[in-house]
Amino acid sequence: MTVAASIRDVADRAGVSVGTVSNVLNHVDRVKEDSVRRVHEAIAELGYVRNDAARQLRAGHSLMVGLVVLDVRNPFFTELARGAEREAARHGLSVVLANSDEDVAQEARHIDLFEQQRVRGILLSPYQEAGPRLRRMRDRGIPAVLVDRRGADDSFSSVSVDDETGGYLAARHLLDTGRRRILFAGGPLDMRQVEDRLGGARRAIAEVRGAVLDTLPSAASTVDAGRLAGDQVATLAASERPDAIFCANDLVALGVLQGLLTNGIRVPQDVALIGFDDIDFAAAAAVPLSSVRQPSNLMGETAMRLLLESADDPGRAPEHIVFQPELVARASTA
Incomplete structure (x- = not known):
């Protein structure tokens, strides 16, 4: 040997x-x-x-950063990870990606494993509040930064987009094109990001007399969930059908688009459609999809910078960076 x-x-x-x-x-x-x-x-x-294991024991931490996202299938998180990885590489670090699949228990297992591996820090897109677990890790020298949402008590740095404003922009755009029966599709509705987007849409609806907003929640914001929603909308009589659908994210919107088109519902002539995130697939859809853009790459890069600053200066006050969303109008709402 x-x-x-x-x-x-x-x-x-x-x-x-x-x-x-x-x-x-x-x-x-x-x-x-x-x-x-x-x-x-x-x-x-x-x-x-x-022998990095020996070096890790001497230094007290590894050269890895953990990144836990809600759904690794969502290209929004892929782009966020790329931004984080680029910033980490500038500091000689690597990013290890973990998928919570919108499951609190799975999220906790990933966090615990990263703590056992003594990662340099953790970037977390939480499904629900994870404050107690993150505080315990911080006390042991492992900082954390929240991505894609802000914590309830602001005790951890965060990088997010103004989801409420994004929801308002989406619904306002539909209203400005003359739509009045708007459906919000996707979920789960108790997820903070989804809740805020729906809240913004409700604010826009309240500004226009005669406009109504219904909801069609789902257990997850996936293409399959969207396809089911599209099929369900297609079964409604024309008089009962919404004339516009705002989806919790682009994956849901792409699924809705499939469901509508396969059932003979025209987009946007019969039903206008808008998503959220502006992933690459949105512009390449059968009917190019209107969306609300998040700067996903920049969000990942910024979150990593905040994390490394916290690692170098544990007493640093939390910082909260909120990016503004941007409406991108395409053929699905023309």
């Missing part, structure tokens, strides 16, 4: 001290160029792989 090369073996092969090898691996700016070259040549020749 081949014995793995040690840092001592690398030092002997390069003709330098163990301390020099350690500096090349961790603080290369302290080492002369010739020594750096010899150490890297020795590493390549011996096939040396550094």
Whole structure:
């Protein structure tokens, strides 16, 4: 059996001290160029792989950051993760992505596992309030930042978008195109982001006499849930059918679009349709989908920056960054 090369073996092969090898691996700016070259040549020749587990024990944390999202299938979170990963890479860190699948118990398991791995910190898009668990981790030296929503007591830094304003923009746009019977589809309605988007829509509806807003909640904001909603709307008589649908996110809207079109309901002639997030697939849909855009990539990058600042300065006061949403009108509401 081949014995793995040690840092001592690398030092002997390069003709330098163990301390020099350690500096090349961790603080290369302290080492002369010739020594750096010899150490890297020795590493390549011996096939040396550094023992990050040992380094983690000495440092008290790993070079990983945990990211827990609500639904890894949603491209919004994929773009958010890309932004976080780009910022982490600037600091020599890696991001490990975990999916809670909108399940509180699964979310808790991921957080516990990241704590056991001594991650540098955690970015969390929580399904419900996770304050007590996050406070316990913070007391043990692992900071956390909330993404895509703000905490109930503002004790943790957060990066989010103004969902209430986004909901208002979506409904107001439908009203401005002459729609008056609006349906809000998606859920669950007790999720903070969904609740705020619906609240914004209700505010817009209240401004227009004769406008009404109904809800068609679902257990999850997925394409399948949207398709079921579209099928259900299609069974209604034309006089009972909404003339516009505002969906909790773009995945629901894409599902609704499929359900309507396959049942002969025209979009937007019969029913106008708007989503939320403005994922890449929205513009490429069979009928290009109107949406409310969130700066997902920038949100991930900003959240990672806040997290690393908290890790470097544990006494730093929480910071809350709220981005403004943007209406993107396309053919589905023309």
